[in-house]
Amino acid sequence: MARKIKVMTPAAVDALAKGCISDSQTPGLSIAVLGSGKKVWRFYRRLAGGQGSLKRTLGQFPAYSIADARAWAAELNQQIEAGCDPRELERAQIEAQRVADLRATMTVARAHGLYMKAAHQGRASRAKRQNKPRTISDKMYIYSADIAPALADKPIHDVTEADLVKLVQAKGANAPVRANRLAAELKVFFGWSASLRGSEIGLDVDPSRRLGDLRFPETPRSRKLSLQEIEWFLKAVAEEEPDFRRGMILCLLTAARISEVVRARPEEIIEGVWTIPASRTKNSCAHRIALGPWGMRLMRTDRDWVFPAKRVEGPRTTGWYKARDRVLARMEKLAGRTLEGFTPHDFRRTARSNTKRLAVDCETAEAMMNHVKKGLERTYDLYELEDEKRAWFIKWENEILGIARRARVAELLDCPVQETANDNGHQSARESSQR
Structure with missing residues (x-):
């Protein structure tokens, strides 16, 4: 069991040769001497409501000073006294960081690769049918010719409706039929990325949902040979x-x-x-x-x-x-x-x-x-x-x-x-x- 000292000073910590001592000013905070002779800051405190106990390690002294250790322990105490479990908060922070990292690295190119894999496996549509080779080929052509040049390196979470509208309208200026195919493919791709079927992408909002409003008029082909x-x-x-x-x-x-x-x-x-x-x-x-x-x-x-x-x-x-x-x-x-x-x-x-x-x-x-x-x-x-x-x-x-x-x-x-x-x-x- 750690012995308490009234005032934890650098001199007192330096004098510690074995065992551990607790800080009387900060509940749960102690410093312990390891077998190697290194001194490590620790935090230990029981949680209310039968939630067990919280054990945490900060790091070594003097890399972390007494003030650093007290500030760290004080934040943990504040969370506990507010009825929060620091472990849940830490898990939430880790998940938030994971999502942030995913957002930063999930480019349109990477997302489209996952989408095409789903298309090959029949997971890209609600019908859950494998796409035919011709459909796969058309999807890849539209992506490589019309989508990739403008958006491939952009994080998909940063793509806005305005980006997609600009893309379709630029295509429609010279090729209205192809622009309609582009808008349809964008709706399928981004719709999948924002659906449960595309949960690996984690897109919160589908920026393509209104692209159907941009449909360009098409003249049906009537060519036949006499x-x-x-x-x-x-x-x-x-x-x-x-x-x-x-x-x-x-x-x-x-x-x-x-x-x-x-x-x-x-x-x-x-x-x-x-x-x-x-x-x-x-x-x-x-x-x-x-x-x-x-x-x-x-x-x-x-x-x-x-x-x-x-x-x-x-x-x-x-x-x-x-x-x-x-x-x-x-x-x-x-x-x-x-x-x-x-x-x-x-x-x-x-x-x-x-x-x-x-x-x-x-x-x-x-x-x-x-x-x-x-x-x-x-x-x-x-x-x-x-x-x-x-x-x-x-x-x-x-x-x-x-x-x-x-x-x-x-x-x-x-x-x-x-x-x-x-x-x-x-x-x-x-x-x-x-x-």
Whole structure:
């Protein structure tokens, strides 16, 4: 037990050779001699209400003077006498410091890395579904192109609504559609960071919650290729290198999205039917496309991908839009005038716009686009329309084949020798084309 002295002076502390002494002026304060001979300030006091006792060590004398030790002990006594547990206050201070450190180091770049990890694992949305590769790619593109240059190094807790508004408005000045995509992605990213799903970020307030008010008007695309433009397209694409030529023609024949075409694998094609797995479709529903003789020729490959990359393992996902630009330039030369630009997605609109002309009913036309049924029909009508879709795809291929032959580019485009007349002749025509 520590013995008390009336007045604790430096001389008295210096004279202490072993044991410990208490300060009569400050409850709970004492100084003890360690086995090494060093002298350490200590505090010990029982807490009221059965909360146990408080033990604390300040440090060594004379690094901490008597005045320093008394001030330290007095603060502890004041907290105890006020009914507070200093241990709880210390824990609160540690947590506050942890939060402050987190705020200082949690940059937008670091937070976005955690967000993308959650997106890969299906924790970034309330639906709790893993994002598709294309969605992941779009998110990373928006971040690297539009968000990172302005905000990457800024602590996310310091980002304000004004920062995000400035970002979106600057983008909207030249690219209103992209600005809308940017605003939507900012809302998802910052909304996640401020939600329980993103509690590791610890964002108190979501600065993006009002960004929806900035939506810029968008003009829906209505571009489709006329039959004359399809002829110019076939003549122009005949001069492209084989992969780009095959891929763009397949986009036209199958009405599939460019991302679905370029990532096609040969094992997805069974008995003349190309099944795009649900993981690669926009609506997460597998899509079956009956390939005609020409489609089968265009899909032939001895590689792991129908369109393999040149230098790396994987599909060839780059260069398609540059190829499109070259094709458009050739089309304009053939037409002798400027033509409206088009994207691979416009081939879908072109195919859909010709369904009525080719006497295809609306339900079949929607099925061949892989558009899901709506309402109760989606729940109860599970008929897949596979035969009807097959007839349409064969009819549409025959239509494009006819244009290619009239344009005298059929041989350049690897068209089959014999034209398929109808769905019943599909197998024999395919065999003929393979012979």
